[in-house]
Amino acid sequence: MTPPTYSVDIEKLVYHGWGMGTIDGIKVFVPQTVPGDRVLVRIKKKEKRFWHGVKLALESPSPFREPAACQHADDCGGCQLQGVQYETQIQFKASMIADAAFQHHLESAIPLIRPVLACDSPYFYRNKMEFAFGSENGEVILGLKRRGQFDQVVPITQCLLQDQESNAIIAFAQAFFRAAKASTWDYREHVGFLRHLMLRQSKRKAAWMVNLVVSEDNPELISQFSTALMAQFPSVASVFKSIQSAVGDTAFTTNIHHVAGDDHIIESIGSYQFKISPLSFFQTNSLQARILYDEVAKVAQKIAPKLAFDLYCGTGTIGIYMSEHCGTVIGVEENPSAIADATQNAALNSVTNIQFICDRVKNVLKSHTWTPELIVIDPPRSGMVPKAIRRILDCNAPHIVYVSCNPVTLFRDLKEFETHGYRIHYIQPVDMFPNTFHIESVVYLSKP
Template sequence: MFCVHSGECGGCQSIEQPYSDQLVAKQAYVVSALQVLGLPPENIFPVLPSESSVYYRNKMEFAFARKPTGELYLGLKRRGVFWDVIPLSHCYLQDPVTPYLLQFTSDYLCPSGLPAWDYRKREGVFRYLMVRQSKTTGHFLISLVVSEAQNMSFFEGYAAALVAKFPQVKSIVLTLQPTSSDTAFSTDMRVLVGEPILEEQLGALKFSISPTAFFQTNTRQAAVLYNEIVKSLNPEPEDVVMDLYCGTGTIGLYVAPYVSAVIGVEENPASIENAIQNARANGIANITFEVENVRRFLKFSKLQATKMIVDPPRDGLIPKVVRRVIERKPKTLVYVSCNLSTFIRDAKILTESGFEICGVQPVDMFPNTGHIEVVAQLRYSGVL
């Protein structure tokens, strides 16, 4: 597909390749990368495609910059260049309305004269615009990320003007992120419009998501991913399952109806607040949540489980977590990974310690990019 920004934009690297070719390339990559684990090829299943290969993301972070002429704009970072932002006239990653939200925002904020963040000098005021959209309701939640907010009434004026022009924008928050680290994440948030919550539906389950909480970015494909996780877990009614790195509790809530109990563990308190609300809203009573670092939880908690699910960030599991998982010997371990190299690193240790990889299911969560998610089923046999 042709995109006016392809070649320079860091958002989609393979948009010009037909989606069917992208899937073939991703499958070949997974098969070749996993060779090092000695898996029989028939244990690597064909990649599950995303229903839509464009406009599929429910969350994007756009960066601010100013042109030499002084004009403020929003866009994505130039491929491989963290300090350079390319203006976006169109984007195939999120809803077609998004570029209009970007244009309106930069036009409104420009006359303030406040500087855009300089990603090299690490100074400035306007940093990111995070745009989240529910694929269920179509509603938007916007977070304007700034390093300081001396004139709150200016930001309130922006929020009022944005919702007047775009009624599908239901929530706007101002996020204060004064530190030098290049992130849109901060817990210091001021609500400018509405409730800071977005509602999504996956299968029969409803989810409430707050601005900082993790939620799979391809909503429709998340349901495909979670069904695969349930299949790989092979749940039995007497099972107690640990859902480690549980975010807003989505995986655990999918699994709960099939088992005796689920324990979700996550370090972000906002995600756990959402998870508890989500369990209540869906009438699921056999799930509990712990706000805790997974390493500390596995070290100190006396709770026991028959099966475990791990869905860590791209860095994978730290060695101490791998060791604690091995000590706990779950019958089945489902490892959900968005980074094959850290998965392979961790899987090597697990297979050297009595686990066997019984199957790997690639799921394409990120069309037009090189990323691929895998769901691996490992069973503890204790036979080395």
């Protein structure tokens, strides 16, 4: 029997970049749609409170759509909001944040959401991207995953998110490994040599770090690739290889080896410089990171804390950035590579009032005698585990700044802080990720 189809008006954008409409009062999430679209939908899965739909046809396009600037927009899974005017993307993201507040019963916070600080350059802003190898007609291709398909790669000739030169580097790597007749990873069979190519750029210095991710080592071929790449692109300052034999589709592995050039790149944010190693987290939009960090530094300047925590500190960026307004800063981070960078970053910037601890936040806060006046929290997308929240609450700090790239986990965690006596002063969204559904927020909370 042919499954039924429905004509659905998309009302809003929700997390994951899905459009949401309703069928007979039930919410239905439909990828590849935006508010204002009317689409023909088939239901793929029914959950208790909502359904998942598949777009079969665009019956009437949203008035907010415009021709996508990117030629790969229809196939590539990278940008969900390509083809929507940038000003409208900002409005969609603002309402996504308000929705998250509503869902976590923090309606009182909705008026405290400030207008989004938009990005001056919605294209070419990313400093890091991971491209995937695949195969087409037996030839090596290099690109990004096809929308909704874990096992298919769209060959990319012109990505508009990273600096233009990245497109030339991708084309070069694809041609090199085609000529070498190298095999590519089969995402179902879990065999094949080439897996990912990670490109990271220092925007300030226009220097690239390239990390080739393969399933097993081939020192001779990788060394030939690195030599040819650096000869062709003088801006490639650093080459690494990662040996990733795990079946899961992640490029991240600690089995990483320096191949040629520098073992790091240096990026600037404001007047500070930061050393970045290949395994360390770094904000992916360097220009907008300054706007984000200024928001945190503003609070630190106002409070002038004797002691501040920079929790989930990565390479120490926020702590170093706000250090001039603080007596002492303690940064906490679980990744040893990031902590090594953080320590060197303090020295690089002649910042002497900061120290770093390499461990999980919940462990560091288990037993201590510190009394911070300001705690800055910048956890990963999943937010904080309940134990970490409890231990932050135990610190009884009068001021908290919560930096988050996920409104859903942000409001879940804010609810806990509010329940335990903190007042939200404002939520400042900062758009670090134009053309995608992602949005960063800085929240200032205090308690009497």
